[in-house]
Amino acid sequence: MKKYVVTLLNALGVFAALLLLWQILVLLLHLPAYMLPAPLGVGRAVVARFPSLVASLAITAQEAAGGLAASIVVGLLIALLFAQSRWIRRMLYPYTILLQTVPIVAVAPLILMWVGPGILSVTLVAFIICLAPIIANTTQGLISVEPNLIHLFLMHNASRIQILTRLRLPHAVPALFVGIRIAAGISVIGAITGELFAGSSRVGEGGLGYSILYASAQMETDYLFALVVAATVLGFVFFFLVMFLEWYFLHNWHESARTMSDE
């Protein structure tokens, strides 16, 4: 825990130094604010536009979280299906790879066209981008159970359901969390990408992606920076929330969660 605090302080120290350097460079080079605003200018923009910034942040957070949550539920169900037989995996697994390789930027306009603009279609984009890592990791976790553990269960005449609920599922939880950790990071990217296309159903109100477009069109570079920072912070919050959940559920028994606080 002490180590963790030191790491945090180090990171904050580096961050503060970078901000200072940035401020000095802007002042020394006399860069105009619409090209590169100084940190203080960005800070002022945050204060001035706080309500709309928070509103945008809330919309994006909702879309990303919704997409992530849906991808966990659906991904887990698909992984359970995949875990049933090698044949199912052989038949359907290529499509998960497809899901991972299809450029989301190219698909987003299609989804917008089919579903219509608004929160639902953006959530859908976030959902699609999150799905593949959840499926891939959870499936791996479900099928990589040590053979002797299966033998142990068979020796007790365990049913297929018992092997699933008492062995495969708990065994897959660490892998599921690896998937969720990856998905949490990209869910925010997915939501913002979606917003760049789907925007909002009302002019002037929308998530971070929409506001980024808006601010860039208006040449409000300082606000644009504030939005980028907000998006980054959102990604961070998601990541650490998942890290906390992972620790909460796994610290008793799993190495990955146990060593996290020592890193």
Next chain:
Amino acid sequence: MVTSAVPQVVLTNVSKQYGSSPPVLQQIDLSIAKGEFVSLIGPSGCGKSTLLKLISGLSSASSGSILVDGMTPVNARETISFIFQDATLLPWRTVTNNVGLGLELEHVSRETRKQKVESLLELVGLTHVARSYPRQLSGGMKMRVSVARALAIKPRLLLMDEPFGALDEMTRDRLNEELLRLRAEQNWTAAFVTHSVAEAVFLSTRIVVLAPSPGRIAHQIAVDLPFPRTSVTRESPEFESLVTSVSRALRGVQSA
């Protein structure tokens, strides 16, 4: 110790072959009586672990018949416990819940389970770690939990596949002594695979020496050391001479 002549495990002309490769086991005839402690020993590749898997029904014989209590191994499973080479504990369960796993899978009620597990933990000296998780335990402790789990369902036949092979010698000796103490109290029949001659002699009432490629029974050596056996047993001249003769038999099949 009640060792009757009633056979509990009977293998008749059993062979095991994977596909078209040479047989792993060929024409095994082996009978294990109630209350016996039989060790299977032999060079690697002699099929001793396979033999154990066949008796458990986890693997099926290519030919021949196997009966446990007059039933097929799969039908006799309720009375059989298997202890694996590694402890095979579920890392997400506490010691208590690991020991209770078999009872849970066999739908024993929560109350009964609790009582049985508690008394068992006491029997194997694990009460103080009842709430610990496997990762907090040493290798010897984990194996002890594994043994407790196997005994929880009150087996009549205990199959063990080198359960103490990964442990240091002192821990292994202590667990051997404990295993015999438990056997004296619960009176199960045992088939035990090991690489260690001393362990086989210490534990067994009979040692079956297997020869490799194809796996077959080369020698059977009765071990008539009196029970209870303790650390003193290991220092007796009878123990020494049995170890010598089993080692000699083992060398014989290895060089052949």
